[in-house]
Amino acid sequence: MARLRNVLPTDLRPAFRGVVRGALTVVAVSLLAAASADAQAQSQQPGRPQPPPAPTTAAQPAASGGAAQPQAPAPSKPQPAGATKPLARKSAPPQTSKSWKGRGFAVVAAGAQVATQGYTSTSVFTVHAEDATLTADASIGIGPAFAARAGMRVWKNLALGGGVSVVSASQSLDVTGRLPHPFQFNQPRDVEGTADGLERVETLAALEVSWLVAVSRRVDMLVFGGPAYLHVRQDMATRIQFTEAYPYDTATYTGIETVSMSGGGVGVTGGVDVAYLLSKHLGIGGELRYSYASTTLTPSKEPSTVPLGGLQVAVAARILF
Amino acid sequence: MRRLVRPARRALALLAALSAAVLMSAHPSAQAGPNRRTVAAFEGRDVRAWDAQIARMLRDGQLRSRGEEADLLLEGRSHERLDQYHDGVKVFGGELVRQAHDGQTVSVLGVVYAGIRVDTEPALGPQEAAAAVAELTGAAVGPGLDPELVVLPRDEGGYVLAYRLRVLTDYDLEVFFIDASSGGVALRYSDLQTAVGTGQGVHSDTKKLSTSLRNGTNLAIDAMRPPTIYTYDLKGNLSRTKLYVSGFITLNESDVAADADNLWTDAAVVDAHAYAGWTYDYLFKRFNRRGLDNRDLTMASVVHPVRREDWVSAPSETLNLYYLNAFYAGRGIMVYGEGLPPGATMGGRQWNYFSGAIDVVAHELGHGVTDYTSDLIYRNESGALNEALSDIIGTSVEFFYQQAGAGYMKADYLLGEDLTAPSGAFRSMANPQAYGHPDHYSKRYLGTEDNGGVHRNSGIANNAFYLAIESGTNRTSGLSVQGVGAAHREQIEKAFFRGFTQLLPANATFAMARAATLQAARDLYGSGSDVERAIEQAWTAVGVL
Numbered sequence: 001m002a003r004l005r006n007v008l009p010t011d012l013r014p015a016f017r018g019v020v021r022g023a024l025t026v027v028a029v030s031l032l033a034a035a036s037a038d039a040q041a042q043s044q045q046p047g048r049p050q051p052p053p054a055p056t057t058a059a060q061p062a063a064s065g066g067a068a069q070p071q072a073p074a075p076s077k078p079q080p081a082g083a084t085k086p087l088a089r090k091s092a093p094p095q096t097s098k099s100w101k102g103r104g105f106a107v108v109a110a111g112a113q114v115a116t117q118g119y120t121s122t123s124v125f126t127v128h129a130e131d132a133t134l135t136a137d138a139s140i141g142i143g144p145a146f147a148a149r150a151g152m153r154v155w156k157n158l159a160l161g162g163g164v165s166v167v168s169a170s171q172s173l174d175v176t177g178r179l180p181h182p183f184q185f186n187q188p189r190d191v192e193g194t195a196d197g198l199e200r201v202e203t204l205a206a207l208e209v210s211w212l213v214a215v216s217r218r219v220d221m222l223v224f225g226g227p228a229y230l231h232v233r234q235d236m237a238t239r240i241q242f243t244e245a246y247p248y249d250t251a252t253y254t255g256i257e258t259v260s261m262s263g264g265g266v267g268v269t270g271g272v273d274v275a276y277l278l279s280k281h282l283g284i285g286g287e288l289r290y291s292y293a294s295t296t297l298t299p300s301k302e303p304s305t306v307p308l309g310g311l312q313v314a315v316a317a318r319i320l321f
Numbered sequence: 322m323r324r325l326v327r328p329a330r331r332a333l334a335l336l337a338a339l340s341a342a343v344l345m346s347a348h349p350s351a352q353a354g355p356n357r358r359t360v361a362a363f364e365g366r367d368v369r370a371w372d373a374q375i376a377r378m379l380r381d382g383q384l385r386s387r388g389e390e391a392d393l394l395l396e397g398r399s400h401e402r403l404d405q406y407h408d409g410v411k412v413f414g415g416e417l418v419r420q421a422h423d424g425q426t427v428s429v430l431g432v433v434y435a436g437i438r439v440d441t442e443p444a445l446g447p448q449e450a451a452a453a454v455a456e457l458t459g460a461a462v463g464p465g466l467d468p469e470l471v472v473l474p475r476d477e478g479g480y481v482l483a484y485r486l487r488v489l490t491d492y493d494l495e496v497f498f499i500d501a502s503s504g505g506v507a508l509r510y511s512d513l514q515t516a517v518g519t520g521q522g523v524h525s526d527t528k529k530l531s532t533s534l535r536n537g538t539n540l541a542i543d544a545m546r547p548p549t550i551y552t553y554d555l556k557g558n559l560s561r562t563k564l565y566v567s568g569f570i571t572l573n574e575s576d577v578a579a580d581a582d583n584l585w586t587d588a589a590v591v592d593a594h595a596y597a598g599w600t601y602d603y604l605f606k607r608f609n610r611r612g613l614d615n616r617d618l619t620m621a622s623v624v625h626p627v628r629r630e631d632w633v634s635a636p637s638e639t640l641n642l643y644y645l646n647a648f649y650a651g652r653g654i655m656v657y658g659e660g661l662p663p664g665a666t667m668g669g670r671q672w673n674y675f676s677g678a679i680d681v682v683a684h685e686l687g688h689g690v691t692d693y694t695s696d697l698i699y700r701n702e703s704g705a706l707n708e709a710l711s712d713i714i715g716t717s718v719e720f721f722y723q724q725a726g727a728g729y730m731k732a733d734y735l736l737g738e739d740l741t742a743p744s745g746a747f748r749s750m751a752n753p754q755a756y757g758h759p760d761h762y763s764k765r766y767l768g769t770e771d772n773g774g775v776h777r778n779s780g781i782a783n784n785a786f787y788l789a790i791e792s793g794t795n796r797t798s799g800l801s802v803q804g805v806g807a808a809h810r811e812q813i814e815k816a817f818f819r820g821f822t823q824l825l826p827a828n829a830t831f832a833m834a835r836a837a838t839l840q841a842a843r844d845l846y847g848s849g850s851d852v853e854r855a856i857e858q859a860w861t862a863v864g865v866l
Contacts (some may be wrong), residue, residue: 038387058843128529129529130529181529182529182531182545183529183531183545183595183598183602184529184722185527185528185529246545246605247545247602247605247606248545
């Protein structure tokens with residue numbers, strides 16, 4: 001898999017963060033819209049005073065497909081000024097989500113992995129005929145995430161399916177090291193420094209169970225979860241680069257050497273996908289996903305446990321069929 | 322006006338000459354001898370008078386400055402060595418050491434000779450002098466060893482014009498003074514500055530070695546330290562060893578100890594190479610000194626000068642020098658004895674490679690430091706001080722790298738205890754009497770053996786050094802000393818090193834060593850400091866007043 005980091009240049013990352021914020025905004029707006037639609041619907045219940053419907057000049061097209069929706073009665077006489085239009089008249093909801101009748105769904109999402117657990121790695125290498133150690137505390141930056149999911153309804157609102165995602169992020173390392181003295185055993189020099197821009201690409205493949213939850217007539221939510229296999233290919237620090245001069249009692253950190261390593265582990269994933277239904281077959285919204293697994297990578301002698309996954313936020317498009 | 326000025330100048334000159342004469346003959350800090358005058362000026366008035374005297378002697382050509390060197394431990398201080406000359410010829414042992422602070426003289430210490438009446442036109446040339454030595458000893462003198470024309474003060478009084486040269490003979494490294502008129506020997510003494518050794522072994526400890534890779538082979542060439550440090554493996558070729566030490570040949574990379582995989586197994590090479598570097602490091606870290614000459618002089622260690630298996634048939638002088646000894650041969654060259662084959666004993670002990678004891682290696686390199694600093698003459702009291710300084714450096718290096726304790730690879734106040742099995746030593750700084758050496762000035766050896774007892778009387782200064790650090794009671798005087806404690810040993814090391822290397826003249830005495838180390842302590846740690854008190858008590862305890 002090509003590294004997405006290469007697809008998204010560094011200077012576009014702020015813009016990408018904007019996309020993430022946008023995704024969150026879409027989720028929030030969807031939920032607000034759903035709440036507003038529900039309020040409208042409740043206001044049209046019998047026995048409660050109703051505002052007179054607005055006059056129409058043309059018949060509204062019937063909603064395509066799905067169950068027939070109750071239409072607002074045609075006006076019989078002019079309405080007083082200031083009366084509001086009944087929202088439900090403009091278009092019928094694509095389908096009632098309380099009882100999902102479709103065969104399945106597919107979702108594509110683009111966003112970011114906003115929270116990824118860091119890790120600590122230790123590397124042992126040889127300097128001046130003695131073991132040197134490197135300890136790196138890695139923090140993972142926010143990186144672009146692309147995901148796709150699909151599911152087939154198997155019972156009521158329950159669907160079975162799967163999903164994949166790809167995340168590319170850069171790592172920053174806080175490095176500490178102990179470098180042996182060239183002339184004496186057991187007289188290490190301590191060094192510390194940082195390293196940025198190490199690459200990391202994480203992929204996920206999951207079997208997912210999804211449950212469609214109707215939030216309102218136009219907004220519904222897929223809650224999903226299941227086992228996942230997460231794989232990572234990332235740079236790991238192997239050696240410290242340094243300078244030294246006589247009497248060699250100190251050394252100066254100048255950087256690190258890295259190796260690209262990969263590994264994977266089975267874990268879990270789960271999340272929610274909220275969509276505003278633009279039509280019976282298309283919705284847009286946002287998705288939150290959290291995944292976790294771990295793997296063991298051994299850059300040099302010492303194995304390191306590397307957590308995988310994290311919290312993804314994305315804007316998503318849903319296709320219903 | 323001129324009539325007045327001229328008599329006034331004469332009067333001043335006369336006054337100055339009288340003052341100098343009074344200072345040189347009756348000054349409380351000066352010891353007068355028939356010809357030799359010891360100078361020890363540390364107080365303002367004395368110092369100013371000697372400053373003026375030095376200026377006059379410089380003008381008259383009686384003194385020549387060898388140059389100034391910055392103090393390694395005190396910023397702003399400098400030390401100037403001034404050699405005495407007579408009619409353009411250096412007076413052997415005549416030297417003043419002037420310490421200055423920002424250009425102002427702080428102290429003057431040294432020896433000057435008076436009443437010299439010697440014709441400085443030699444009847445012999447330097448090559449004739451070298452030939453005379455060659456005829457006397459059977460040793461050849463290489464072109465690298467130029468005889469130096471000097472005025473030699475004689476022990477029995479008077480002076481003689483002589484050539485001085487240091488020659489490696491079959492069994493010794495000797496200094497000869499050849500009378501420049503008659504070709505006879507005016508003076509000779511051994512300059513074999515050795516640990517006089519005993520030695521046990523190269524222990525099975527693992528050390529790091531700085532080596533150089535050349536054409537796929539690792540050579541014992543340390544290029545990581547500022548001076549290049551070579552360890553030569555002469556593979557038992559004694560004649561080649563002698564040619565090298567005598568200055569006839571230079572060694573090349575084919576003589577350097579080598580190892581294919583850089584996992585060195587030749588213990589003699591490992592220890593010689595590692596300990597030479599460690600000693601350089603100690604001098605640098607402790608005293609800011611850059612090697613033997615403070616200019617990163619190349620250091621060369623020679624191991625395997627003979628073959629162990631030949632020891633039974635080796636002449637006694639070869640056995641004593643190249644099997645059971647180690648010596649500093651000048652010009653940064655150390656030669657380490659081969660020891661005896663496993664199972665062979667001498668004096669009831671097995672003897673291992675002489676490079677296997679860190680105090681022995683540092684001791685020999687200490688002689689190199691002395692060579693390039695005070696150059697303490699290797700006989701009588703100055704020779705004992707020379708040996709003491711090497712013991713002090715050897716022991717200090719040992720404490721710098723090893724844990725205090727008893728036994729192999731432990732730091733202690735014994736010299737050479739790591740060389741033999743069962744473990745023995747050849748000197749003790751804590752208890753010189755245990756090895757038959759004096760621990761008090763009143764018991765000093767006054768005979769002529771051992772260059773006037775340089776390896777025996779060193780016990781006096783050694784014991785002072787020990788007491789100033791560790792506290793204790795001198796066994797002869799019964800006087801107790803409150804030392805600074807092992808945790809502060811660095812202070813005593815610095816005071817002794819500075820005093821011995823930078824303040825003492827070549828012809829120093831024990832009394833001058835006391836004055837120099839006390840002055841160093843005051844300069845470094847202030848008057849009335851614990852260090853000054855400890856050193857003063859220590860010298861007093863060993864009878865040096």
